Amino acid sequence: MIEIKNYVFKDETLFERALTHSSYSQNNYERLEFLGDSILDFLIAKYYFQDKNYSEGTLSKMRAHTVSMENLSQVFDNLNIEEYVKLGKSCKSLTKSIKCDMFEAIVAAIYLDSDLKICENFVLENIFLDNEEKLELLDSKSRLQEYAQKYNLRVEYELLSQTGQAHNPTFTVCATMGEYSAVAQSSSKQIAEKEAAQNILDKIEEK
Numbered sequence: 793m794i795e796i797k798n799y800v801f802k803d804e805t806l807f808e809r810a811l812t813h814s815s816y817s818q819n820n821y822e823r824l825e826f827l828g829d830s831i832l833d834f835l836i837a838k839y840y841f842q843d844k845n846y847s848e849g850t851l852s853k854m855r856a857h858t859v860s861m862e863n864l865s866q867v868f869d870n871l872n873i874e875e876y877v878k879l880g881k882s883c884k885s886l887t888k889s890i891k892c893d894m895f896e897a898i899v900a901a902i903y904l905d906s907d908l909k910i911c912e913n914f915v916l917e918n919i920f921l922d923n924e925e926k927l928e929l930l931d932s933k934s935r936l937q938e939y940a941q942k943y944n945l946r947v948e949y950e951l952l953s954q955t956g957q958a959h960n961p962t963f964t965v966c967a968t969m970g971e972y973s974a975v976a977q978s979s980s981k982q983i984a985e986k987e988a989a990q991n992i993l994d995k996i997e998e999k
Contacts, residue, residue, distance in 0.1 A: 797871055799902055799914050806905050810897035811873065813890060815880025821897035828900035831908075832859050835915050850935070858919065865891040867919050871898075932990035936969065939996065945970045949985045967992055 794801045801807045806824075814820040836855045857863065865888035877886055877894070903911040933947075940947045952964040952975065963981040967974050967988035974991035978984035 794876075796873060796898070797914065797918055799906075799910070801901070801905055803905050806901040807898070808876070808878075810901040811876045811894055812878045813880060813883055815883040816878040817880075821894055824897035824900040824904075825893045826900075827903070828896035828898065829859075831899050831903055831911065832896055832915065835912050836919070839916065861888050861892040863920060864895045865889075868892065868895040871895075871918065873898075932986045932993060936967075936989040936993055939993075940969050943970070947989075949988070951981065954981075972996065 794804045794807050796807070809819060810821050810824050812820045814822055833855065836858050837851065840851050840854050840858075868891035874886065879886065879890075883890075899911060899915060902914050937947055939945075947967065947969045950966045950968070952966050954961055954963050956962045960979065962977055962979060963984045964975060964977050965981065965984040965988050967976070967985065969992055972992045972995055974988045974995065976984045976987035976991060978987060
């Protein structure tokens, strides 16, 4: 009996296939990964569509981040299933790209082994979905830049201060665009810039 994060496979061959690389066998994860990719796109799109009243562009960017290789490879690591992975001799290591593909294959395997609702529960329980605000911040600078270009404006970021000890600094940043400006603080200069950009975006939406 194979159990993965509270899901028990009825057909264990599906699980084995999802973790078999093409370098090891012709009966590998590639077809499952194709199906799982589409299932994930749908489930994540559905989640954000129902949960938040975002624009189409923001929804697309949030979904893209959630199903990115970086994110899905971390989800794969959290499942603690690396011991079941089968790689051929020609494949030197279990890369982030392979982990991402295998997680998508696992999603498809669970769907085929059960149904869409059970598959959806598994995805929502294991993928990182509790950070919508962080996901928005990840793209706040580019969204502000798009707005600025649309109205021929310029976005500038100024470091107002850096306080605290070297191992625990606090950065204060001011973002300016046309008549709008906003200040934000963070232990990371980059995050402070993104938060300041998001503050301006919030002001624009309020107006």
